[in-house]
Amino acid sequence: MLSLNKIFNKLVRGKNGQNPQQAREPLIIPRSEHTISRKQISQHALKVLYTLKEGGYEAYLVGGCVRDLLLGYEPKDFDVATNASPEQVHSLFKRSQLIGRRFKLVHVRFGREVIEVATFRAPPEAKQHVDTQGRIMQDNVFGTLEQDAWRRDFTINALYYNIRDFSIIDYTGGMADLNAGLIRLIGDVETRYREDPVRMLRACRFLAKLGLKLDKETEQGIFDWAHLIRDIPPARLFDETLKLYLSGQAAMTHDLLCHYGLFEHLYPQTAALLHEEQDGYPRTMLMKALENTDIRISANKPVTPAFLFAAILWEPVRQRTVLLMTNGMPEIPAMQRASSEIIGEQIQRVAIPKRYSLVTRDIWTLQPRLLKRQGKRAFKTLLHPKFRAAYDFLALRADAGEPLAEPVEWWTKFQTETATQQQAMVDSLGNEASVKKPRRRRRRRPSAKKTEQN
Incomplete structure (x- = not known):
């Protein structure tokens, strides 16, 4: 050169x-x-x-x-x-x-x-x-x-x-x-960013990919005009999200997006909660997911955008689920409603096509099911088409510090055992949680004949 x-x-x-x-x-x-x-x-x-x-x-x-x-x-x-x-x-x-x-x-x-x-x-x-x-x-x-x-x-x-x-x-x-x-x-920084605000996202991607640095005016312009990203159509921002996070430098790119104030305009629900983290969570979980994504891409292994969105939006979904449960809703219905609400709000900023959002919801709603393993539940969960993605997500949560090591180890072993051994593993969990509640006897309506006699 x-x-x-x-x-x-x-x-x-x-x-x-x-x-x-x-x-x-x-x-x-x-x-x-x-x-x-x-x-x-x-x-x-x-x-x-x-x-x-x-x-x-x-x-x-x-x-x-x-x-x-x-x-x-x-x-x-x-x-x-x-x-x-x-x-x-x-x-x-x-x-x-x-x-x-x-x-x-x-x-x-x-x-x-x-x-x-x-x-x-x-x-x-x-x-x-x-x-x-x-x-x-x-x-x-x-x-x-x-x-x-x-x-x-x-x-x-x-x-x-x-x-x-x-x-x-x-x-x-x-x-x-x-x-x-x-x-x-x-050219003029403000003019060029106004012409196409996506240039700010491209700048972050090139920073992470090429190991270069930003010219001072180019950099200051991102701080000044980051809010213009909100004017970009959600469908285009979906495409840009894939480029940002599936190019092999997801973890570094994410830090740059946060540093320059761009992430909050792409994923406002998650950004708001990242500022409220406790003991390194939820940021730790998201960064673990992005690091794992980089490792898989480096090893030429497939990465599904559905898993990426599940990680980015997990904390808003988790907290919305807890809120609904506090108001009396059972856990799984609460998770289902929270999933729909969070995705519904998110697609106003970054579109998530249904072919991915449906898988993302499955990953989330399988999380509580993975903890309910008694009776026939474990066998039904194992047969779910998205079991593997949900299991990987559970392992990711455990790796980020959640107290989930035991169920992760259990499911890791359960997948490789014979049917007889699997049944023994389920039986060893105990019957307390699997004991069925006594069915409430239905009140029988009086027959027409008795009603006439009365």
Whole structure:
């Protein structure tokens, strides 16, 4: 990678630290002076780049994949930018699909891999393209490579790998910031956060993933404008939640969200209770869940979003359940109602699709059932489709300090025993809790014949 001094010597800047956008000449870094090799690039991404080039269009790798390659990481996705319109790109690839309204682009499919191709965008300067809060509502104003660079979010995401000569093109000082270890917004901080408040979440994700630090103005802007996250549609925040917590750095990302005041706007019910923790709980339980999530992702094990939401919202559900029980409601019905109420309130901020919320509720409502093991209850609970997730959740609670070690050990053994041994384990629990209450005799109504005689 180029040295910091060499980059600044090459990059044209105005006097007194003026915005480099005033200088129109980009920094061109030849192949001999950067570390990206075509061997590191997806063969499918290269095919898209060369097809566009042969079709007479400009074609560049852009964004996170260029950034990650320069930092020595393996990119998860490869994105392409071009001067070809979405329709022109679509016509070049048989297995492609036009998607998006606000931001129209093309997905080119190669089996399971998808290469995303976007046409150069111009800044959303027209009034009809932003709302009264400054958010971008329509982003299909096509432009030049230079315009596309300046409208991107962070300088380190505005680097372009040119397939024609394998050089890197840098309009915004992204290479200098990479060398300095900085994440810096392009342009006016307030304007850029108002255009798309999700940029604050992305900043936290990049901090956790890349080990860089925020530029001072970029960082202060998050403290100042964190509340704008509440204006983002819940469905989009669901997608962002998965990116934040299922990228392998969930624990660190969560701490950053709390530090910058973003978590309270995403999960206000949980955030309010985290400030009331006692003896490290409930924060300990949530952090244990996030650490376990990171471990599973690192080991290439599956992680279900339902379990994640169960952990994030557990304390509000638990406390609501206790309140309902105090008012006379039995435990399981109280847990069921609390689950519905907490999820109903939460989806006003972050959507949780039913395919996940139903599983989350099962995990919660199975918690009291896991403690009721006498008679036939243990066998019925073991056969529940979500038993394993609920058992893992019970073990997580025990690991966080709740007095649940005994039932966790019991269920751990119970799952591996034969039917005869399982029955013996149930019998050994004793009959006190399994003794049925005497049935109340129904009062028989007098027959019609006796009524006539009376």
